[in-house]
Amino acid sequence: MKKNVTRRDFIKSSSISAAGLSVLSYSQTPLAKAVTGKRDKSTVVVCKDDECMTWPGQVINQDRVQDMVDHTVMALMGESERSKAYEKLFPKKPTTSTKVLIHYNTMKPRNTRQAVTGALKKGLGSMLGNTFPEDNVRIIDREGRANTNEKVKITPSLEYTIKDLWVEYDYFINCPHCWAMTSSLGGVTMNLKGLITSVGGQRLDRFHSHTVSDTPWMPILSSHPVFRSKQILCLINALTYSIKTANSGVSDAATYTLFGSKDMVASEYMGLQLLKEKNLPSSNQNTANRVLELAAGEPYNLGTNDPNNMDIRNISPPYNTQIITSGHKTIHTPQIHIEKSAGVTKFIHRNANQSNKTIVVYSVKGKKIWAKHSNENTVVWNNCDNRGSTVTAGMYIYEIRIGDVFERGTISVK
Numbered sequence: 001m002k003k004n005v006t007r008r009d010f011i012k013s014s015s016i017s018a019a020g021l022s023v024l025s026y027s028q029t030p031l032a033k034a035v036t037g038k039r040d041k042s043t044v045v046v047c048k049d050d051e052c053m054t055w056p057g058q059v060i061n062q063d064r065v066q067d068m069v070d071h072t073v074m075a076l077m078g079e080s081e082r083s084k085a086y087e088k089l090f091p092k093k094p095t096t097s098t099k100v101l102i103h104y105n106t107m108k109p110r111n112t113r114q115a116v117t118g119a120l121k122k123g124l125g126s127m128l129g130n131t132f133p134e135d136n137v138r139i140i141d142r143e144g145r146a147n148t149n150e151k152v153k154i155t156p157s158l159e160y161t162i163k164d165l166w167v168e169y170d171y172f173i174n175c176p177h178c179w180a181m182t183s184s185l186g187g188v189t190m191n192l193k194g195l196i197t198s199v200g201g202q203r204l205d206r207f208h209s210h211t212v213s214d215t216p217w218m219p220i221l222s223s224h225p226v227f228r229s230k231q232i233l234c235l236i237n238a239l240t241y242s243i244k245t246a247n248s249g250v251s252d253a254a255t256y257t258l259f260g261s262k263d264m265v266a267s268e269y270m271g272l273q274l275l276k277e278k279n280l281p282s283s284n285q286n287t288a289n290r291v292l293e294l295a296a297g298e299p300y301n302l303g304t305n306d307p308n309n310m311d312i313r314n315i316s317p318p319y320n321t322q323i324i325t326s327g328h329k330t331i332h333t334p335q336i337h338i339e340k341s342a343g344v345t346k347f348i349h350r351n352a353n354q355s356n357k358t359i360v361v362y363s364v365k366g367k368k369i370w371a372k373h374s375n376e377n378t379v380v381w382n383n384c385d386n387r388g389s390t391v392t393a394g395m396y397i398y399e400i401r402i403g404d405v406f407e408r409g410t411i412s413v414k
Contacts, residue, residue, distance in 0.1 A: 041311040042263035042304050044270050047072045048256050048316045053112070053239060055254035060115045065239070067317070069119035072235065072260040075315050080410075083126040089232045090171060094127055101165060101172035102139045104237075105194035112239040116258070117175055120235065140165065146200025152224050154217050160199035162226055171232045174264065178238035178255075178271045190271050191234045191264040192218040192295060192302075195227060219295040222264065222302055234264045236271045241278060253278065265296050265303030266310050318408075336400050336407055345411055347400065349377045355402050361411075362397040369396065383413050 052064040070082050079085035087093055094100075102117050121137045144163035152160045166172070176194040199221065221227070236259040240252060255274060261267035272288050292305040304310065339346040347359055359379055361370040369385045384390050393414050400407040 041309055042261060042266040043076055043311045043313060044259060044261040044263070044266050045072045045075045046270065046312060046314045047075075047258045047260065048314070050256050051317075052256055053254065055240075058111055058240065058254075060111055062115055062118070064317075065115045066119040066122060068258050069116060069235070070123050071315055072258050073123060073233070075313055076233075076260050076262070082123060083129065086123050087127050091232075094132065096128065096131060096133055096136070098132075098136060098171070099169045100124060100137050100232075101169045102137060102175055103172055103194060103198070104139070104141055105176040105190075105197070112237055113175075113177060116235070116237045116239070120173060120175065138165070138169070142197045144200075150224075150226055152199055152221055154220055155215055160201040160221075162199050162224070163197075166198050166226060166230070169230070171230050172227075173233045173235060174231055175235050175237060178236050178241050178257075178259075178274060190236055190268045192222050192268065192291065195221050198227070216291065216294040216300075218291060219300040219302060222295065223300040231264065233260065233262065234267045235260045236267055238271060238274055241275060263303035263310075265292055265305050268292060269305050269307070269310075270312070336402075338398075338409075338411060340411070343383055345381045345383060345413075347379045347381070347398075349402075357400060357402045360399045362399065364395055364397060 047068045049064055049068050051061065052068055053060045070085075073089065074080070074082060074085040077085045077088040079088055090098070102120050104113050104117055117139045121134070121139065124137050125132050125134055144165040146161040146163045148162055148164055148167045150162040150167050152162060154160065174191050174194050176190040178190060195218070238255050238257040238259060240254050255278070257274065259267045259270045259274075261270075269292055272285065272292070276285055289305070294300065295302040296305040337348045339348060349355060349357065356373070356375045357379070358373045359371065359381070360368060361381060363369055369391060370381060371386065372379055372381075391413055393412075395410055395412050398409055398411055
C-alpha cells in the first residue's frame with residue numbers, strides 16, 4: 001500500500017522530550033523475521049529526485065544524492081535528525097570502534113555507484129556527533145581473502161568459505177545497482193545476488209544457474225547467520241538502470257530512484273517492479289520473482305515479497321514526509337543563519353543580495369503559528385503568533401522557501 005506522508009500526519013507523529021524533538025518510529029521489520037503468523041509490515045522507502053543527475057551524460061549532483069540517501073534513511077528509521085537515523089540502523093548504538101562495510105555488486109555505472117556509496121559513508125560519519133571515524137567504513141565489491149572458519153554449505157558436497165572482511169567487520173550495508181542480465185545466467189540481480197562475492201571459491205556462476213531448478217543458492221547464502229546478523233540496510237541504487245539482451249546489447253536509462261529497506265526481499269521486489277515497468281523481458285522477471293518467493297518462504301524467511309505486507313513510503317524534494325533536520329541544518333544549500341536573543345529569533349540570509357523569502361513557524365502539532373513574506377536580508381520573529389500573543393516556551397518548527405531552495409528545522413523558545 002503506497003503512502004505519502006503529509007506535514008500534518010508526520011508532525012502529529014512527533015513528541016517533545018527533554019532532549020528536544022523526537023519522532024515516533026515507523027514500523028521496522030528485521031531481516032530474518034519469520035513469515036508465518038502475523039508480522040509487521042516491511043517499510044520500503046522509494047526516494048526519487050529527477051534533478052539528482054543530468055541525462056544523458058550522467059553528471060551527478062552529489063549534494064542532491066546526499067539528500068536522497070540521508071532522507072531515505074531518516075524516513076525509513078522515523079528519525080528527524082540525520083545522525084540519529086544512521087545510529088538507529090544498528091541493533092545497538094555504534095561506538096567509535098564499530099566497523100561497517102558498504103558493499104556494491106556491480107562496477108556499472110561507476111559514477112552513480114560512487115555517488116551513492118560515498119553519500120552513505122558520509123552519512124555514517126555524522127554519527128556520534130560527527131565523531132564516527134571515516135576509517136571505520138570500507139566500500140568494497142570483490143575484495144577480501146577467504147581464510148576464515150565460517151562456511152556456507154550449499155549442498156552436502158559443496159561448501160564455500162566466507163571472506164575475512166565479512167567476519168571481521170561488525171555490520172554491512174547492501175548497496176546493489178538496479179540492473180538485470182537477461183542471459184541464461186540471469187535471475188535475480190540486486191540484494192541477493194550482491195552477496196555472491198562475499199565468499200571465496202570456484203564457479204561462482206553456479207549461483208546464477210542454480211537459482212530455481214536445482215538448489216536456491218542465493219537464499220541459502222543470504223540466510224547464513226553471519227549475513228543475517230550483520231546486514232543493517234539494503235539500499236538499491238536505481239539512479240540509472242541497464243538491461244542486457246542478446247539481440248539489442250545494453251540499454252541504459254535514468255530512473256533517478258533509490259529503494260531503502262531493512263527487508264532485503266521487499267526492497268528487491270520494488271526494484272523488480274521498476275525494471276518491469278522498463279520492459280524487462282518476462283522470462284527473467286519470472287525467474288527473479290521465483291527466487292524472491294523462495295527467499296521469502298520457509299526455511300529462509302528473508303523478508304516479504306507480498307506488496308500487501310509492505311508499507312511503501314514515497315519521498316522526493318522538498319521531501320513531503322516532513323523529515324525535520326535539527327538546528328539550522330538545511331536540506332539544500334545553506335542560506336539562512338539563525339540567531340536567538342531575548343524575546344526574538346532572527347532569520348539572517350547569508351547572501352548579501354536581497355531575495356524574496358517566505359518564513360513559516362509551526363507548532364509541533366502542525367498548527368501554523370506565524371508567517372512572513374519578505375525580501376529583507378534579516379527577518380525577525382518576535383516569538384509571537386500572528387495575533388500578537390507571545391508563544392509558550394518549547395520547540396517549534398520553521399520552514400523557509402527562497403525560490404526553489406527549501407530549508408526546514410527546529411528552534412526552541414525559552
